[in-house]
Amino acid sequence: MRSVTFEVVAECPHTRARAGLLHTPHGTIETPVFMPVGTQATVKGLTQRDLAEDLDVKILLANTYHLFIRPGHELIQKMGGLHRFMSWPNAILTDSGGFQVFSLSGLRKIHEHGVVFQSHLDGDLHTFTPESTVDVQLAYGSDILMVLDECPEYPVSHEYARESMQRTVRWAREANDHFRRRMETSPTGHALFPIVQGSMFPDLRRECARALLDLDTDGYAIGGLSVGEPRPMSLEMTEATEDVLPRDRPRYDMGVGMPAELPEYVARGIDMMDCVLPSRNARNGYLFTSEGRVIIKHARYRDDERPLDPNCQCYTCQRYSRAYLRHLFQAGEILYAVLATRHNIRRYLDIMRGIRHAIISNSFPDYLKCVRAASSEAV
Numbered sequence: 473m474r475s476v477t478f479e480v481v482a483e484c485p486h487t488r489a490r491a492g493l494l495h496t497p498h499g500t501i502e503t504p505v506f507m508p509v510g511t512q513a514t515v516k517g518l519t520q521r522d523l524a525e526d527l528d529v530k531i532l533l534a535n536t537y538h539l540f541i542r543p544g545h546e547l548i549q550k551m552g553g554l555h556r557f558m559s560w561p562n563a564i565l566t567d568s569g570g571f572q573v574f575s576l577s578g579l580r581k582i583h584e585h586g587v588v589f590q591s592h593l594d595g596d597l598h599t600f601t602p603e604s605t606v607d608v609q610l611a612y613g614s615d616i617l618m619v620l621d622e623c624p625e626y627p628v629s630h631e632y633a634r635e636s637m638q639r640t641v642r643w644a645r646e647a648n649d650h651f652r653r654r655m656e657t658s659p660t661g662h663a664l665f666p667i668v669q670g671s672m673f674p675d676l677r678r679e680c681a682r683a684l685l686d687l688d689t690d691g692y693a694i695g696g697l698s699v700g701e702p703r704p705m706s707l708e709m710t711e712a713t714e715d716v717l718p719r720d721r722p723r724y725d726m727g728v729g730m731p732a733e734l735p736e737y738v739a740r741g742i743d744m745m746d747c748v749l750p751s752r753n754a755r756n757g758y759l760f761t762s763e764g765r766v767i768i769k770h771a772r773y774r775d776d777e778r779p780l781d782p783n784c785q786c787y788t789c790q791r792y793s794r795a796y797l798r799h800l801f802q803a804g805e806i807l808y809a810v811l812a813t814r815h816n817i818r819r820y821l822d823i824m825r826g827i828r829h830a831i832i833s834n835s836f837p838d839y840l841k842c843v844r845a846a847s848s849e850a851v
């Protein structure tokens with residue numbers, strides 16, 4: 473009996489895009505879906521009410537590594553799990569911690585059974601193993617858990633990428649075995665997704681995906697993208713992997729992308745994405761609108777009475793002018809981050825809704841054509 477199931481409701485006849493429903497113990501999610509990132513069990517600048525009620529977010533992502541370092545999985549479990557701790561009623565996906573261990577921590581040592589790493593906060597040494605990261609994520613109570621993977625930097629040699637990919641597959645088997653044992657006695661439902669690695673080598677990506685098929689998991693992720701490679705390469709790696717993965721399971725591309733790239737990933741068969749871009753860029757003054765980007769500090773917005781995005785229904789665009797947002801940004805006011813984040817997340821969610829609608833109404837190829845034409849004009 474699966475706890476997380478996926479239903480395809482419409483498929484584009486010309487691309488690999490599909491619209492679906494992802495059923496989780498904390499609600500059903502319409503796909504393709506963008507998941508806002510709540511690194512520290514909070515999407516910076518937004519309340520859970522903003523997210524669940526105003527923005528209608530059905531699933532968000534939290535970071536295993538960050539919450540493990542502080543406040544710790546034992547405390548979160550003691551407080552009733554992550555949903556209760558952060559007062560979040562909908563689904564939660566937690567990443568494996570692999571990406572953070574390999575990108576944030578100073579010292580790290582990979583061995584066959586896991587990775588020893590140094591906390592970026594206090595320098596303490598910790599170990600993640602395939603089994604321990606499952607236990608940590610079960611302590612959080614995540615609806616969707618990710619397996620521990622090795623996320624190699626870019627570029628690496630084919631030889632190293634193969635060795636690393638094979639380790640990721642081994643870890644995925646160990647994690648999956650442990651997860652299944654834990655599920656035999658678990659009163660709550662969860663899903664575990666393995667992660668396809670293989671750096672920027674299509675042959676390794678395909679080999680990895682094929683090896684992970686044996687695990688027969690509820691979904692599959694593609695990781696190791698957005699690590700500094702040229703952007704077209706991330707799309708190429710997705711394309712190389714996608715047709716190996718089963719069509720009846722959700723596919724999740726980790727850590728992508730820019731607004732114009734979202735439909736490109738969907739066109740390549742991706743159902744789930746997450747990225748810190750909308751929230752981080754919002755705080756840095758970089759806003760995504762239906763008419764292109766707005767860099768709010770520019771002097772031209774100083775006395776601009778128009779809303780940030782005239783086509784957006786978010787609270788920020790309904791209530792405030794660009795001039796006011798620019799003023800808040802220049803003054804370093806907290807409200808700026810609140811309003812800007814709310815808009816940027818809404819923009820991403822609107823794009824995903826538009827994509828889903830286009831797939832269901834059989835007009836996705838036209839939608840894609842428009843996005844491509846608009847982004848080549850912007851360049």
Ligand SMILES: [Zn+2]
Binds near residue numbers: 784818
């Ligand atoms: Zn808006």
